[in-house]
Amino acid sequence: MATIYDVAKKAGVGVGTVSRVLNANVHVSPQTRERVLLAIEELDYQPHAVARSLATRRTNSIGVLVPFFTRHFFIEVLRGIQDVAHRTDQGIFLYNVQKHDQKETYLARIPVERRVDGLIVITLRIRDGHAAKFQKGKLPVILVDSYHPILPSLVVDNAYGAKLATEHLLGLGHQKIAFLNGLMRYHASRARKDGFEEAYSQSGLQPDPKLVVETEFDRSGGKQGMAFLWERGARPTAIFAASDLQAIGAIEFLKTKGVRVPEDMAIVGYDDIEMAELLGLTTIRQPMYTMGAEAAERLLGGLEPPPTTEGPRVYRPELVIRESTGC
Amino acid sequence: MATIYDVAKKAGVGVGTVSRVLNANVHVSPQTRERVLLAIEELDYQPHAVARSLATRRTNSIGVLVPFFTRHFFIEVLRGIQDVAHRTDQGIFLYNVQKHDQKETYLARIPVERRVDGLIVITLRIRDGHAAKFQKGKLPVILVDSYHPILPSLVVDNAYGAKLATEHLLGLGHQKIAFLNGLMRYHASRARKDGFEEAYSQSGLQPDPKLVVETEFDRSGGKQGMAFLWERGARPTAIFAASDLQAIGAIEFLKTKGVRVPEDMAIVGYDDIEMAELLGLTTIRQPMYTMGAEAAERLLGGLEPPPTTEGPRVYRPELVIRESTGC
């Protein structure tokens, strides 16, 4: 592999000059530039990214910390990030966390290891200690679908989304709405519960606590949650599930009981995954791609002076009406 | 940020000694080691990844070049890669190609830029020029779901998969099987066509060329392909689609014509995406996770001496029988 010294020698100039040509510095005469360019061409030279990073103290890449990246949400956010990163010629370093301790090691390392210029954290909750470490290490971070008071955050208004879904069902005349929520250890679940209750109270009705259950966000969670309600004797006329997968799981269970959707049971999901459209599932759509793109945009824009923090940017989800609510 | 010099000064030793402690070199006395460790602790020191990379000429990260990474296939392969990479403490650098020229720039840069120690290319076809460049640059590459004679490759036996699917349908008594293939510019499509024809000829029958159509691998491709066949007057009793999405698209079209699956029409997809199980779609499953894991394993194992090339490793897909073929 040719180095910058080889190029300099071949072109009969100093290394500084070669560097200047490479970095579009104006202080180079046209003739010299030409000679250097020729040498570069002949040697098929390309600067060594790592060496350059060491000298400039910029890696030209951003890290993305995501939990299991199967989920549709992450993929879409990632797509948004990637589009922006590519446009600005930044690489993407993927930190996937599957287990809890992975998250810890990553968070401890990333700010000091300096393999990336900035970090986008998706969904994962950041503790104060880590947040402080990022600030101390001057490593710009931006949270997507997660919130921390001293870090810039991009969040979706979960309460609003839940309210939209619930209002939609109430508006259709349903009064006994089951709520298949996610586990309460997630902030999203707590917010959605608020939205659910708010919609109810605004309509002058009371939600039935016997119709609320908390499960994992996946399909089997939905199935089990629905089964649990069913065995308990609950017979709602509609369901609001905290994820499309849960909704699908619930539908599967209902099918075994001969309950038809939407004839016998209206159902609203959350996420608008690919399958939702296919199954005609009414759901809440979150601006995932947009959030990813904006996160990258803000991170890259703010790389020089670390991004300031002026409260989270809140995105509003929207209701997507399909057949599963009988419209 | 503390550097190795700070640590050395604080511990009252030379930088070499600190480095030895960090890299588990045995030539350090227990007392010194202790002192160094203490200094590291106090300064909250962590080696600078980029500087280390420059000195060792290893980046401890591998690149993954994938086309649009929405697709299930890529995600699964990526999961396999990630698991192995994490286990061996390697980072993953993501190169996502959305447009053709992106692929070109990436392929031109990656081997010389040296931001990664090795590269896994998923699905994308590599031209001879690039292959040669990788060899010249001594950058280990491994192809997944793609083949090149001078590069180690992990491929799925597409002909076999198509044969499995076709045989399944023939075995159920279907004689007029429509084949919604992918575009012939993909190697996979050509191989699947072979498998389709082989199954037919082994059963002593002839496929009807009027029942074969080539479309994009996505849902609208399937829909359009099916519509095209339908308008042409084709009335098959079964369909083999080259992707689950195409199968789903076809089903959607058939629904508009009042054709029921599986009662009026049996259908087999390809890929076994999440939705396939849900919809009860009989399909061909490819060992995606395994391929990703094995690719990473081989790449990392072979990093020192660049991987040899002894013909592609061929994986056999399997038939997953569900309701869409009426079983």
Added chain:
DNA sequence: ACTAGTTATGGAAGCGGTTCCAAATGAAGG
């Protein structure tokens, strides 16, 4: 007590770039 052979340690050189300073060159002005 002295030598030979280990083991431990300090620190310079090098990885491949960028950047800054000083020197050289050139242009303009008197």
Added chain:
DNA sequence: CCTTCATTTGGAACCGCTTCCATAACTAGT
């Protein structure tokens, strides 16, 4: 033709680590 000032250029120093070589310190053998 000589100054002055701006532009161009070479190259040393540096980014933060590893590695290797030379030296120091210690052990053991005679």
